[in-house]
Amino acid sequence: xxxxxxxxxxxxxxxxxxxxxxxxxxxxxxxxxxxxxxxxxxxxxxxxxxxxxxxxxxxxxxxxxxxxxxxxxxxxxxxxxxxxxxxxxxxxxxxxxxxxxxxxxxxxxxxxxxxxxxxxxxxxxxxxx
Numbered sequence: 564x565x566x567x568x569x570x571x572x573x574x575x576x577x578x579x580x581x582x583x584x585x586x587x588x589x590x591x592x593x594x595x596x597x598x599x600x601x602x603x604x605x606x607x608x609x610x611x612x613x614x615x616x617x618x619x620x621x622x623x624x625x626x627x628x629x630x631x632x633x634x635x636x637x638x639x640x641x642x643x644x645x646x647x648x649x650x651x652x653x654x655x656x657x658x659x660x661x662x663x664x665x666x667x668x669x670x671x672x673x674x675x676x677x678x679x680x681x682x683x684x685x686x687x688x689x690x691x692x
């Protein structure tokens with residue numbers, strides 16, 4: 564595995580920048596190894612909910628996981644508020660960096676991630692090639 568690291572600045576969109584990083588670097592199969600930082604706005608799709616929820620407050624990023632390629636991605640995030648309460652869900656566009664996000668991506672050589680519709684789940688699911 565090869566590790567690549569980068570940092571985001573205030574106001575950047577976390578999901579958009581992760582997706583752009585995968586495209587710019589022509590990643591075929593990668594995963595988020597770690598991410599620490601903060602958000603000033605969070606947009607999440609919560610478990611078993613059809614739409615997204617927006618939060619306009621400051622959060623610490625306590626966890627970010629996911630699989631990504633230059634074609635598509637799937638991310639989950641956990642956030643902690645100023646009282647230590649934690650929320651989490653699917654990362655959506657619109658999550659804006661507050662101070663920073665320090666991200667390390669693991670690149671998997673010889674592997675390709677694609678997504679195909681799964682009739683059991685009803686979603687496009689990961690296929691490892």
